[in-house]
Every structure is written in structure tokens, then in C-alpha cells.
Amino acid sequence: MNEESSVSxxxxxxxxxxxxxxxxxxxxxxxxxxxALQQAEEGVSTYASAVRSVLTGALRDIERSVPEDQESTLxxxxxGICDAGAKAASSLELTLEEAKARSAAFRENExxxxxxxxxxxxxxxxxxxTSFSKQSTSELSQQLKNLVEHxxxxxxxxxxxxxxxxxxxxxHPRELLQETAEAGxxxxxxxxxxxLRKAADMLESAAEKTADKSE
Numbered sequence: 227m228n229e230e231s232s233v234s235x236x237x238x239x240x241x242x243x244x245x246x247x248x249x250x251x252x253x254x255x256x257x258x259x260x261x262a263l264q265q266a267e268e269g270v271s272t273y274a275s276a277v278r279s280v281l282t283g284a285l286r287d288i289e290r291s292v293p294e295d296q297e298s299t300l301x302x303x304x305x306g307i308c309d310a311g312a313k314a315a316s317s318l319e320l321t322l323e324e325a326k327a328r329s330a331a332f333r334e335n336e337x338x339x340x341x342x343x344x345x346x347x348x349x350x351x352x353x354x355x356t357s358f359s360k361q362s363t364s365e366l367s368q369q370l371k372n373l374v375e376h377x378x379x380x381x382x383x384x385x386x387x388x389x390x391x392x393x394x395x396x397x398h399p400r401e402l403l404q405e406t407a408e409a410g411x412x413x414x415x416x417x418x419x420x421x422l423r424k425a426a427d428m429l430e431s432a433a434e435k436t437a438d439k440s441e
Contacts, residue, residue: 237280238280238286242284242286248299253428255309271339274351274353281354300369308351308382312383312387314421315387318417318420319394321416325416326398333413344391344395359371
């Protein structure tokens with residue numbers, strides 16, 4: 227098993243454990259996906275493969291659950307996946323804002339690639355869920371198809387964040403974009419750093435909620 231397969235299986239296993247526990251599924255799935263994106267250090271291009279790993283593990287447990295619980299659990303997983311996509315998009319927007327404030331330059335081809343990947347995030351999610359709907363049991367397959375249909379018709383919760391990030395990229399000062407590979411700052415590394423801060427913020431928020439409940 228190569229390193230990439232090992233990481234994918236680890237993500238799948240963790241997703242399965244999260245769903246099995248039944249605790250804070252949406253929040254923890256989002257955090258798991260953000261961690262996977264951050265560790266890959268390849269921007270949002272790894273979103274689709276990370277989502278496949280998450281769904282692989284999550285659906286293992288969902289298929290074992292009683293039918294009446296499947297829809298609610300699946301929706302929580304879907305919401306976590308969309309939340310991670312929204313946070314990834316807002317991380318890119320924040321990365322660009324901070325770079326502009328510092329007059330830090332990025333390589334133009336990196337920004338182009340990042341925005342192209344970001345622009346198809348919803349499409350990747352729909353394609354991945356459609357693929358899984360063809361492999362699942364009949365009842366779960368229908369629930370996946372319903373989510374796909376809803377997302378295709380109305381858009382996902384991550385769309386506003388994606389659109390905001392794409393506007394930020396479009397309006398980013400051209401003088402802060404460099405053509406040569408040697409020039410500028412690595413956008414993917416800056417983006418990964420921002421993702422790490424987003425994940426840390428989630429942990430802090432979760433800790434505060436836990437503390438509030440215990441008081």
C-alpha cells in the first residue's frame with residue numbers, strides 16, 4: 227500500500243468511527259476533511275479524493291444502521307463535507323486578503339489552478355455522490371440520489387463562500403501576481419496554513435461549547 231492509499235484509508239477509517247459514535251458528526255467530518263486538505267498541501271485539488279475517502283468510511287457504518295437513521299446521518303455527513311468546502315473557499319479568500327495587505331506576490335499559475343479547482347467543487351461533490359449512489363444498497367442509494375438532486379437544483383451551502391472566493395481571486399491586484407516559478411510566495415503553502423488556522427478555530431469553538439454545556 228503506497229502512502230496516498232494509506233492516508234485515504236486512514237481518513238475513511240476515521241470517518242467510519244465518527245459516524246459510528248453519532249457525536250457531532252457534521253463538525254467532526256468537516257474537521258477531518260479540512261485536515262486532509264491541509265496535510266496534502268495541494269490546495270483544493272484534493273477535495274474530490276478526500277470526499278471519496280470520507281464517504282467510503284461513513285457509508286460503511288451508515289449501511290449497517292437501521293433504515294430510519296440512515297437519512298439523518300447521511301445528511302449530517304453531507305453537511306460536514308459542504309462545511310469543509312465552504313471553509314476551504316473562505317480560507318482562499320482570507321489568504322488573498324492577507325497577501326494584499328502585505329503586498330505579497332503569488333505565482334499566477336497557482337492562483338489560476340486554485341480558482342479552477344474551486345469553481346468545480348460542487349460539481350466534484352455531485353459527481354462523487356452520484357458514483358456512490360450506484361454502489362450502495364437500494365434505500366441508501368435513493369437517499370444519495372435525493373441529496374444529489376437537491377444540491378444540483380438549489381446549490382449547496384458552500385456556494386456563497388465559493389462565489390466570494392472566486393470574486394476575491396478575480397479582483398486580486400494583477401501587480402501581485404508573478405509569472406515565473408521562482409517569483410512570489412507559494413500560494414498552496416499559504417492556503418494550507420490558513421486551513422490549519424480554520425481547523426484550530428473549530429477545535430477552540432468545540433471546546434468552548436463543551437465547557438458551556440458542563441457549566
